[in-house]
Amino acid sequence: xxxxxxxxxxxxxxxxxxxxxxxxxxxxxxxxxxxxxxxxxxxxxxxxxxxxxxxxxxxxxxxxxxxxxxxxxxxxxxxxxxxxxxxxxxxxxxxxxxxxxxxxxxxxxxxxxxxxxxxxxxxxxxxxxxxxxxxxxxxxxxxxxxxxxxxxxxxxxxxxxxxxxxxxxxxxxxxxxxxxxxxxxxxxxxxxxxxxxx
Numbered sequence: 712x713x714x715x716x717x718x719x720x721x722x723x724x725x726x727x728x729x730x731x732x733x734x735x736x737x738x739x740x741x742x743x744x745x746x747x748x749x750x751x752x753x754x755x756x757x758x759x760x761x762x763x764x765x766x767x768x769x770x771x772x773x774x775x776x777x778x779x780x781x782x783x784x785x786x787x788x789x790x791x792x793x794x795x796x797x798x799x800x801x802x803x804x805x806x807x808x809x810x811x812x813x814x815x816x817x818x819x820x821x822x823x824x825x826x827x828x829x830x831x832x833x834x835x836x837x838x839x840x841x842x843x844x845x846x847x848x849x850x851x852x853x854x855x856x857x858x859x860x861x862x863x864x865x866x867x868x869x870x871x872x873x874x875x876x877x878x879x880x881x882x883x884x885x886x887x888x889x890x891x892x893x894x895x896x897x898x899x900x901x902x903x904x905x906x907x908x909x
Contacts, residue, residue: 740824741827742820830851848893
């Protein structure tokens with residue numbers, strides 16, 4: 712096993728045994744990697760302070776395993792926990808949904824999906840300051856579906872596709888379009904992520 716050090720966004724945390732955790736995380740290349748954090752539920756020194764939580768942007772030191780096996784997490788350092796996400800339920804719910812979407816389409820071994828990592832990171836930042844989570848949700852969905860090749864741009868999508876996620880609050884005037892189209896776009900996203908790994 713070789714040593715690795717990299718930044719990740721944590722997608723998912725699963726309790727594995729009495730003291731261990733399994734983590735799924737997205738690398739800056741857009742690759743999903745899996746880790747085992749042995750003793751994570753007991754070790755406050757290596758993994759203390761709630762570092763290993765979904766949505767957290769972290770630095771991992773780990774032993775790299777063969778493809779298909781779990782990498783062994785040795786140490787984790789928090790870079791950004793996006794505290795604004797946890798200020799209300801709607802923000803947290805949106806953040807966890809965005810993680811789910813990205814987790815379903817990201818793959819181990821795919822080192823050419825930087826756009827997915829950037830989309831996730833920028834969306835998490837935008838969730839902290841959004842004035843309307845539904846407008847941001849539409850903004851994320853359209854960029855996600857376009858990047859995945861699921862939709863072709865239509866004229867009504869233009870304001871969302873042109874704007875950066877950081878500027879999502881400038882799209883509040885598009886709320887009527889969100890109200891009219893969100894259900895259809897959500898159905899497309901649901902269908903896509905349900906069938907993405909088939």
